[in-house]
Amino acid sequence: MSPHPDYGVTPLEGLPSRVTICEVGPRDGLQNESAVLPVEVKAEFVERLVDAGHTVVETTSFVHPKWVPQLADAAQLLERLATVDGVRYPVLVPNERGLDRALALGVRDIAIFGSATESFARRNLNRTVDESLEMFAPVVDRARGAGLGVRGYLSMAFGDPWEREVPLARVVDVADRLMALGLTELSLGDTIGVATPGRVVALLDALVDRGIPINRIAVHFHDTYGQALANTLAALRRGVTTVDASAGGLGGCPYAESATGNLATEDLLWQLHGLGIDTGVDLGKLVETSVWMAQQLGRPSPSRTVTALTPGASA
Amino acid sequence: MSPHPDYGVTPLEGLPSRVTICEVGPRDGLQNESAVLPVEVKAEFVERLVDAGHTVVETTSFVHPKWVPQLADAAQLLERLATVDGVRYPVLVPNERGLDRALALGVRDIAIFGSATESFARRNLNRTVDESLEMFAPVVDRARGAGLGVRGYLSMAFGDPWEREVPLARVVDVADRLMALGLTELSLGDTIGVATPGRVVALLDALVDRGIPINRIAVHFHDTYGQALANTLAALRRGVTTVDASAGGLGGCPYAESATGNLATEDLLWQLHGLGIDTGVDLGKLVETSVWMAQQLGRPSPSRTVTALTPGASA
Numbered sequence: 001m002s003p004h005p006d007y008g009v010t011p012l013e014g015l016p017s018r019v020t021i022c023e024v025g026p027r028d029g030l031q032n033e034s035a036v037l038p039v040e041v042k043a044e045f046v047e048r049l050v051d052a053g054h055t056v057v058e059t060t061s062f063v064h065p066k067w068v069p070q071l072a073d074a075a076q077l078l079e080r081l082a083t084v085d086g087v088r089y090p091v092l093v094p095n096e097r098g099l100d101r102a103l104a105l106g107v108r109d110i111a112i113f114g115s116a117t118e119s120f121a122r123r124n125l126n127r128t129v130d131e132s133l134e135m136f137a138p139v140v141d142r143a144r145g146a147g148l149g150v151r152g153y154l155s156m157a158f159g160d161p162w163e164r165e166v167p168l169a170r171v172v173d174v175a176d177r178l179m180a181l182g183l184t185e186l187s188l189g190d191t192i193g194v195a196t197p198g199r200v201v202a203l204l205d206a207l208v209d210r211g212i213p214i215n216r217i218a219v220h221f222h223d224t225y226g227q228a229l230a231n232t233l234a235a236l237r238r239g240v241t242t243v244d245a246s247a248g249g250l251g252g253c254p255y256a257e258s259a260t261g262n263l264a265t266e267d268l269l270w271q272l273h274g275l276g277i278d279t280g281v282d283l284g285k286l287v288e289t290s291v292w293m294a295q296q297l298g299r300p301s302p303s304r305t306v307t308a309l310t311p312g313a314s315a
Numbered sequence: 316m317s318p319h320p321d322y323g324v325t326p327l328e329g330l331p332s333r334v335t336i337c338e339v340g341p342r343d344g345l346q347n348e349s350a351v352l353p354v355e356v357k358a359e360f361v362e363r364l365v366d367a368g369h370t371v372v373e374t375t376s377f378v379h380p381k382w383v384p385q386l387a388d389a390a391q392l393l394e395r396l397a398t399v400d401g402v403r404y405p406v407l408v409p410n411e412r413g414l415d416r417a418l419a420l421g422v423r424d425i426a427i428f429g430s431a432t433e434s435f436a437r438r439n440l441n442r443t444v445d446e447s448l449e450m451f452a453p454v455v456d457r458a459r460g461a462g463l464g465v466r467g468y469l470s471m472a473f474g475d476p477w478e479r480e481v482p483l484a485r486v487v488d489v490a491d492r493l494m495a496l497g498l499t500e501l502s503l504g505d506t507i508g509v510a511t512p513g514r515v516v517a518l519l520d521a522l523v524d525r526g527i528p529i530n531r532i533a534v535h536f537h538d539t540y541g542q543a544l545a546n547t548l549a550a551l552r553r554g555v556t557t558v559d560a561s562a563g564g565l566g567g568c569p570y571a572e573s574a575t576g577n578l579a580t581e582d583l584l585w586q587l588h589g590l591g592i593d594t595g596v597d598l599g600k601l602v603e604t605s606v607w608m609a610q611q612l613g614r615p616s617p618s619r620t621v622t623a624l625t626p627g628a629s630a
Contacts, residue, residue, distance in 0.1 A: 007479060008480040010517050011513050012516055158322075164322060165322050195322075197548055198325035198589065223619060225582065225619055226619035227589075233549070270542060275513045276513070304539060304540055305541060
């Protein structure tokens with residue numbers, strides 16, 4: 001069944017038949033929202049996302065609450081969460097101490113957050129890129145040893161607000177070193193949303209040339225300049241089958257001083273389902289969830305699709 | 316010179332080196348804005364768009380003012396406009412009476428507005444599709460005889476709010492009959508923004524199979540569901556080189572009850588320039604113009620790129 005059968009489904013050659021969405025709303029989305037939500041609202045959010053059909057939901061972060069006050073309740077959230085078999089709930093873990101906490105709570109998937117540029121590594125991790133890789137090495141090693149999945153984000157892979165253009169060779173080099181730590185998946189982050197499709201294809205080709213399998217690569221686009229879905233289409237044509245998105249477009253982009261950050265999952269679903277690509281996610285349920293979350297946050301969803309489908313609720 | 320050299324330019328194979336933008340802000344954009352603007356503001360708008368580098372600017376419409384009060388000043392606008400050599404200023408003309416007025420004012424390019432569906436033809440033109448084609452026939456014939464360029468819009472080419480999915484064969488049939496009237500260009504309108512890239516490619520292929528040259532086909536996407544740029548990318552890959560867009564994303568979509576209608580020219584420029592595709596349009600000047608127009612209208616631009624580049628002005 002198509003989630004928007006009203007307007008038909010037309011496949012396009014060269015695209016995958018199924019895409020896995022990594023839903024990052026509860027972590028990457030909420031951490032950029034200034035209104036701090038109660039833990040029970042966050043738990044309901046995750047549970048609604050899973051009920052809508054998501055199989056990968058990034059739930060929270062063990063980054064120090066000083067940096068991300070919104071996620072200070074990470075342990076309480078995980079303890080309260082009714083989890084579902086077959087669903088992965090990755091948790092961001094910055095260092096070994098974070099890993100210890102995650103392991104103690106029974107977490108089965110973690111994520112680490114690397115940077116392609118020195119500027120962002122310094123600002124976000126208070127380390128050089130080399131130092132951050134040294135910090136991650138024992139985290140990934142121990143996590144993999146314990147049988148966990150480890151996703152690695154590579155931020156500023158398409159441009160950086162301080163360094164501007166980021167050389168492709170630089171991105172490939174850091175990606176390669178991250179993968180060598182033992183990642184199960186690498187997510188390429190267009191943290192400030194400046195990428196266009198040529199750059200996406202060039203980076204994917206360069207990573208594959210370096211020996212990183214395309215099925216280990218996810219894309220994480222921001223819609224700051226409206227480019228996220230065109231970039232997604234270009235990535236799918238190159239064989240990518242995992243796409244990060246945030247329900248309702250939650251999470252602005254603090255570095256571009258814009259309200260528009262993460263690609264909205266609903267906008268992604270509209271594209272994928274119109275192309276006949278299976279995601280397992282119910283668009284209607286997701287829109288309902290995003291409208292509910294917008295009410296919790298007291299601001300409308302920036303998602304085009306949410307706005308179009310619920311003109312009253314989002315106006 | 317790239318308009319955003321800061322983040323580099325990466326071409327993508329299979330795309331054209333140059334794209335002509337048909338800027339529809341003054342007509343298609345403003346006609347959906349409820350705040351009626353003074354004629355001098357409209358003239359300045361058109362002149363600023365041309366100063367930014369646009370070579371095709373749809374300026375106004377001779378539709379009866381009862382239907383489009385915003386454009387009741389069409390004649391005054393055209394009389395006041397300082398035109399520039401090498402720039403086309405198409406004017407929407409619904410019937411022979413409108414053509415007479417346009418010719419008397421020295422208009423050199425007109426546009427007609429057809430529908431792929433009976434529902435929209437009835438609501439928008441108060442005619443059947445057959446009757447509308449009969450109405451257009453003498454308009455196109457006389458205009459071409461007088462040496463004018465004639466652009467024909469085909470609305471609801473990808474979906475219709477009343478009929479929902481519109482059969483491809485139906486769209487091809489009406490397109491063929493429109494072209495047979497003698498159009499110099501056919502613009503395929505996704506009036507409610509529901510299209511996805513597979514449908515775009517399928518329609519283009521079907522039109523080319525029917526014998527319509529791809530260089531006569533323009534695309535007119537709406538961003539109601541966030542799909543416009545991905546659809547544009549798919550169309551460019553199929554050889555389309557003329558893309559309609561509206562400065563600042565002006566013009567909501569009344570049929571989808573959404574604030575988001577036309578693809579914003581700035582979002583399009585970000586994509587094209589990032590791909591190394593020449594448009595001749597200066598992004599910075601266009602953003603300034605859209606911020607100025609947003610002030611005239613008293614509401615922020617819905618363009619992602621305008622918002623990202625002017626966080627203070629659009630907040």
